[in-house]
Amino acid sequence: MLATIERVLILDKAEEISNMILQSEIAEKYFRCIYKIKTNRETQDKIRNFVKVKEQYEDVQRFGKYHPDYSAIMKKVRDIKREMDLDENIAQFRRIETEIQSLLDEISVIVGHSVSQQIKVPTGNPFFESTSCGGGCGSGGGCGCSA
The missing domain is CATH 1.20.1500.10 (YheA/YmcA-like)
Structure with missing residues (x-):
């Protein structure tokens, strides 16, 4: 590197x-x-x-x-x-x-x-759900995000 x-x-x-x-x-x-x-x-x-x-x-x-x-x-x-x-x-x-x-x-x-605004940040905190996926990206799109 x-x-x-x-x-x-x-x-x-x-x-x-x-x-x-x-x-x-x-x-x-x-x-x-x-x-x-x-x-x-x-x-x-x-x-x-x-x-x-x-x-x-x-x-x-x-x-x-x-x-x-x-x-x-x-x-x-x-x-x-x-x-x-x-x-x-x-x-x-x-x-x-x-x-x-x-x-x-x-x-x-x-x-x-x-x-980037497109980055999904898995916080697991509902407060941040409007600005991130809320931690559900590991669910195969089950959280509704476009990841």
């Missing part, structure tokens, strides 16, 4: 954008949330419990409703997941994760459309 001035400039801009994202307030919040999750003993216990029960759930899924512990494991998985989801650190992390994903989607749309 030949390195042209244009490619070097594009790579420099991409690195500049990534550094701006990493130094943004939302990225800072994201990394703080990860730190809280990793250092909070209660949160870690909930995550460990969920992982343990999830392994049982996967074992039950091989046999489906015919597994002798199907009902008990399914109820246990729902209860433990609800407990984990209600943990303040995890709930906060999920909110921030959604915010940072929206930021990345917005940047993707801006970059894609700066190249």
Whole structure:
């Protein structure tokens, strides 16, 4: 691959954008949330419990409703997941994760459309559906886009 001035400039801009994202307030919040999750003993216990029960759930899924512990494991998985989801650190992390994903989607749309308005940017966010395909291009045209 030949390195042209244009490619070097594009790579420099991409690195500049990534550094701006990493130094943004939302990225800072994201990394703080990860730190809280990793250092909070209660949160870690909930995550460990969920992982343990999830392994049982996967074992039950091989046999489906015919597994002798199907009902008990399914109820246990729902209860433990609800407990984990209600943990303040995890709930906060999920909110921030959604915010940072929206930021990345917005940047993707801006970059894609700066190249060409015809570029379909799979964001998966209904907000961007008017400016992109909304993430359905992998469905063989099922999203209605003209890709």
